[in-house]
Amino acid sequence: xxxxxxxxxxxxxxxxxxxxxxxxxxxxxxxxxxxxxxxxxxxxxxxxxxxxxxxxxxxxxxxxxxxxxxxxxxxxxxxxxxxxxxxxxxxxxxxxxxxxxxxxxxxxxxxxxxxxxxxxxxxxxxxxxxx
Amino acid sequence: xxxxxxxxxxxxxxxxxxxxxxxxxxxxxxxxxxxxxxxxxxxxxxxxxxxxxxxxxxxxxxxxxxxxxxxxxxxxxxxxxxxxxxxxxxxxxxxxxxxxxxxxxxxxxxxxxxxxxxxxxxxxxxxxxxx
DNA sequence: GATGGTGCTTCCATCTACTGGAAGGTCAAG
DNA sequence: CTTGACCTTCCAGTAGATGGAAGCACCATC
Numbered sequence: 001x002x003x004x005x006x007x008x009x010x011x012x013x014x015x016x017x018x019x020x021x022x023x024x025x026x027x028x029x030x031x032x033x034x035x036x037x038x039x040x041x042x043x044x045x046x047x048x049x050x051x052x053x054x055x056x057x058x059x060x061x062x063x064x065x066x067x068x069x070x071x072x073x074x075x076x077x078x079x080x081x082x083x084x085x086x087x088x089x090x091x092x093x094x095x096x097x098x099x100x101x102x103x104x105x106x107x108x109x110x111x112x113x114x115x116x117x118x119x120x121x122x123x124x125x126x127x128x129x130x131x
Numbered sequence: 132x133x134x135x136x137x138x139x140x141x142x143x144x145x146x147x148x149x150x151x152x153x154x155x156x157x158x159x160x161x162x163x164x165x166x167x168x169x170x171x172x173x174x175x176x177x178x179x180x181x182x183x184x185x186x187x188x189x190x191x192x193x194x195x196x197x198x199x200x201x202x203x204x205x206x207x208x209x210x211x212x213x214x215x216x217x218x219x220x221x222x223x224x225x226x227x228x229x230x231x232x233x234x235x236x237x238x239x240x241x242x243x244x245x246x247x248x249x250x251x252x253x254x255x256x257x258x259x260x261x262x
Numbered sequence: 263g264a265t266g267g268t269g270c271t272t273c274c275a276t277c278t279a280c281t282g283g284a285a286g287g288t289c290a291a292g
Numbered sequence: 293c294t295t296g297a298c299c300t301t302c303c304a305g306t307a308g309a310t311g312g313a314a315g316c317a318c319c320a321t322c
């Protein structure tokens with residue numbers, strides 16, 4: 001299977017698939033004309049990667065998760081630790097974003113949004129943090 | 132005032148302040164020895180930038196917000212539009228993260244986390260999306 | 263066999279917002 | 293005069309792709 005077909009089937013852009021090969025996440029074969037040739041196992045890995053990336057795992061996490069996936073003697077604790085760490089990061093990010101959202105939504109709701117210059121959003125941004 | 136003092140006062144790393152000058156967000160003066168010399172207006176701008184960045188505005192948004200801030204004949208509608216657009220992006224990101232979090236938390240809670248290889252997290256990642 | 267269109271290849275640059283580090287000049291204290 | 297804390301510039305690297313150029317490969321048609 002050529003990269004175009006794989007891209008359609010996996011939902012990943014061809015560019016991304018080449019990139020994943022570049023960084024050693026997959027190693028498709030090559031046919032005589034130099035084209036990449038993807039096996040079912042490559043497709044499978046790409047699906048795994050796509051799913052893990054969709055859950056927000058970093059590329060390095062994905063690499064480790066794939067290694068664990070292929071290791072029949074893995075301990076599920078190792079997988080769980082990666083996932084739990086990631087969950088913590090997501091929670092931290094969520095808390096940060098929620099804080100931003102609250103402040104910003106408040107400011108937006110206070111701004112008239114007309115053609116006059118007075119603006120509570122700018123006023124807030126210009127606030128000296130010491131006061 | 133030298134960059135070290137400004138860094139302490141603004142809470143921004145000196146590196147970041149130099150970077151902000153590099154991309155034209157501030158233009159401190161220079162003293163005879165080549166050191167940057169910051170005026171109150173520079174400090175004020177850096178505080179504005181720090182606050183805007185803390186609210187998640189992109190550098191380009193910050194640039195536009197600063198321009199509006201300095202434009203006495205601005206319309207608050209222009210500020211509000213930037214902030215509302217940003218709020219929408221935050222909401223989109225929040226929704227995405229919450230979805231990730233829900234899926235991930237569920238998987239983590241289902242994983243025994245022991246020394247056996249069976250792992251619902253890996254099982255989920257390996258799921259063929261067509262089924 | 264020439265041509266055209268699509269698909270594949272590599273390589274290099276670009277994006278965001280910094281951050282790290284090297285090499286070297288400056289300044290105040292002792 | 294030396295030491296140490298500052299300051300300077302410049303270059304490289306981070307994450308995870310993405311855009312684009314230049315150039316083969318392949319297939320269908322005329």
